[in-house]
Amino acid sequence: MPKCSRCDRENPDDTEWCPGCGTVFRQTTISPGISEGEQIEALATRKLFEFVSARIGEEQARFTDLSRWLSVDRNQVAAFFRRHPQMADAHLIKEPSSRPYHDVICMELIEGQPAVFWLDHGKRVNVRYYESVEDAATDYVAQSYGYYYPENP
Numbered sequence: 001m002p003k004c005s006r007c008d009r010e011n012p013d014d015t016e017w018c019p020g021c022g023t024v025f026r027q028t029t030i031s032p033g034i035s036e037g038e039q040i041e042a043l044a045t046r047k048l049f050e051f052v053s054a055r056i057g058e059e060q061a062r063f064t065d066l067s068r069w070l071s072v073d074r075n076q077v078a079a080f081f082r083r084h085p086q087m088a089d090a091h092l093i094k095e096p097s098s099r100p101y102h103d104v105i106c107m108e109l110i111e112g113q114p115a116v117f118w119l120d121h122g123k124r125v126n127v128r129y130y131e132s133v134e135d136a137a138t139d140y141v142a143q144s145y146g147y148y149y150p151e152n153p
Contacts, residue, residue, distance in 0.1 A: 039072045040080045043141040044087050067147035074138060074149040081134035088137035107140040109133075116140045 003010050004018040011018055034042070034051060042051040052069050053061040081088040093099050093108040099119065100106070106119045110127070114136035117127040130136040142149060 036072050039070050067145045070147050078138040081137050088134045091137045091140055105143050107136050
């Protein structure tokens, strides 16, 4: 029985995550009950916490690395945003006055070009420019959860 390193709870051998605190035991994705379509929708709507909470409970989801519940690749998410450009556009910060101030990932048009960047005390840092809003949204939603897309075949 593996013992959880975070909460010291003993768990069955076949358990992939601790039901006590949500700690992941294996370094693999754990998406039981979350289809690829649901994963993409959760990313696109930035509602991954809600999707995971519905499966393991809100309290446990608070202590879980939400990115471990994802296994979709960048091409799948980009294709979704190309089919639903209005959803990609919804992530754009359209007015600088509505931009948060501190330590947050942002997506907006900079001189007409889509960009994703870290906002550090009101200043853009690590700006990356994209060819389309859909491509920018693809990386923005993943970065929002600390998710790194698996390599595409």
